[in-house]
Amino acid sequence: MKILVTGGAGFLGSHLCERLLEAGNEVTCLDNFFTGRKKNVAHLLGNPGFELIRHDVIDPFKIEVDQIYNLACPASPPHYQYNPIKTTKTSVMGAINCLGLAKRVKARVFQASTSEVYGDPEIHPQVESYWGHVNPIGLRSCYDEGKRCAETLFFDYHRENHVDIRVIRIFNTYGPRMLPNDGRVVSNFIVQALRGEDLTVYGEGKQTRSFCYVDDLIEGFIRFMAQTETVGPMNLGNPGEFTMMELAELVLKKVGGKSKITHKPLPADDPKQRRPDISLAKKHLGWEPKVPLEEGIERTIAHFRKELQP
Ligand code: NAD
Numbered sequence: 001m002k003i004l005v006t007g008g009a010g011f012l013g014s015h016l017c018e019r020l021l022e023a024g025n026e027v028t029c030l031d032n033f034f035t036g037r038k039k040n041v042a043h044l045l046g047n048p049g050f051e052l053i054r055h056d057v058i059d060p061f062k063i064e065v066d067q068i069y070n071l072a073c074p075a076s077p078p079h080y081q082y083n084p085i086k087t088t089k090t091s092v093m094g095a096i097n098c099l100g101l102a103k104r105v106k107a108r109v110f111q112a113s114t115s116e117v118y119g120d121p122e123i124h125p126q127v128e129s130y131w132g133h134v135n136p137i138g139l140r141s142c143y144d145e146g147k148r149c150a151e152t153l154f155f156d157y158h159r160e161n162h163v164d165i166r167v168i169r170i171f172n173t174y175g176p177r178m179l180p181n182d183g184r185v186v187s188n189f190i191v192q193a194l195r196g197e198d199l200t201v202y203g204e205g206k207q208t209r210s211f212c213y214v215d216d217l218i219e220g221f222i223r224f225m226a227q228t229e230t231v232g233p234m235n236l237g238n239p240g241e242f243t244m245m246e247l248a249e250l251v252l253k254k255v256g257g258k259s260k261i262t263h264k265p266l267p268a269d270d271p272k273q274r275r276p277d278i279s280l281a282k283k284h285l286g287w288e289p290k291v292p293l294e295e296g297i298e299r300t301i302a303h304f305r306k307e308l309q310p
C-alpha cells in the first residue's frame with residue numbers, strides 16, 4: 001500500500017514509518033519538524049519506498065495514497081503550549097486537510113487522538129463512552145479541545161461523506177526517540193538522572209499515569225487500521241498505573257547515581273489520575289501491551305545513554 005504519515009518524523013511517527021516500511025509498504029512522511037527531526041528517520045532515507053516531505057498540515061496537500069495516519073501535532077505540554085493558537089490550528093486544520101484528502105482519494109484515515117479528551121477524569125479507569133471533564137479555556141485547552149474538535153470532524157466526515165475513519169485515543173506512551181528536551185515526564189526523569197541532576201516531580205507526585213512502551217502502541221495502530229469491525233474511538237495504552245513518585249523512584253533505581261527528587265509546582269489543570277480501560281482493544285484487536293514498565297524504562301535509558309554521549 002501507499003501510506004501517508006503526517007508527523008512521521010516525530011517520536012511515534014518515526015516508529016510507525018519504520019514498521020510500515022518493514023511490512024513492504026511505500027511510506028510518505030510529511031512533517032514541519034516542529035518537534036520532529038530528520039535524525040529520527042535518517043536511517044529510512046536510503047529505502048526506495050520512503051519519501052520525506054517538509055510541509056505544514058495546516059496547508060492542504062495532494063497525494064495519491066491508500067491510507068493516511070494523522071499524527072502531526074506537538075504532544076508534550078511545554079511544546080503544545082509554546083504557540084497554543086498554532087496547536088489548535090494544527091489539530092483542526094490538519095484534520096480537515098487529512099479528511100478532505102481521504103475523501104477525494106478514498107483512503108482510510110487514522111487519527112491519533114488522546115486520553116486528554118477525557119481531561120481531568122471523574123470516571124476511573126477511563127472508558128471510551130465517557131465524555132470527559134475538560135476545561136475549555138485553560139492552558140491545556142489548545143491541545144485537548146483541538147483533539148476533541150478533530151474527533152468531531154472525523155465522525156462528521158464519516159457520517160456525512162462516508163469517509164473510512166479510525167480514531168485511537170492514545171494514553172501516555174514513551175520510548176526511544178523522544179527528544180531529550182521533550183518535556184514529558186519519562187524523558188525528563190531519565191535525562192535528569194543520566195545527567196546527575198535532581199528529578200523534578202511536579203506537586204506531591206501523587207498524580208497517576210499509565211505508561212505504554214512505544215512498540216506495543218505501534219502494534220495496536222497497525223491492528224486497528226487493518227480491521228473493519230470498528231472505527232473507534234478506541235483507547236490504546238498500558239493499564240498499569242503509577243504515581244509520579246513511583247516513576248521517579250524507579251528511574252533512580254535503574255540509573256543509579258547521585259540524583260535526588262525535588263518538587264516543583266503542579267501545572268494548572270494537571271489531570272490527577274489516568275488509566276485506560278482497554279476492553280475494546282482486547283475484544284476487537286486481540287491487543288494488550290506486552291512490555292512491563294521496568295523493561296521499557298531500561299530500554300529507554302539505554303537509548304538516552306547513547307544519545308547523550310558527548
Ligand atoms: P512528537 O511531538 O514527537 O511528534 C509530533 C510530530 O508532528 C513531530 O514530528 C512534529 O514536528 C510534527 N508536527 C507538529 N505540528 C505539525 C504541523 N503543523 N505540520 C506538520 N507536522 C507537524 O509527539 P508524539 O508523541 O510522536 O505524538 C504523535 C501524535 O500522537 C500526536 O498527534 C499526539 O497528540 C498523539 N499522542 C501521543 C501520545 C504520547 O504519549 N506519545 C499520547 C496521546 C496522543
Ligand code: UDP
Nearest residue numbers: 077183184185186188200201202207244270
Ligand atoms: N511531570 C513531573 N515532572 C516532570 C514532567 C511532568 O512530575 O518533569 C508530571 C506532570 O505534572 C504530570 C505527569 O508527570 O502529572 C505526566 O506529565 P506529561 O507531561 O508526561 O504528560 P501529560 O500530563 O500530558 O499526561
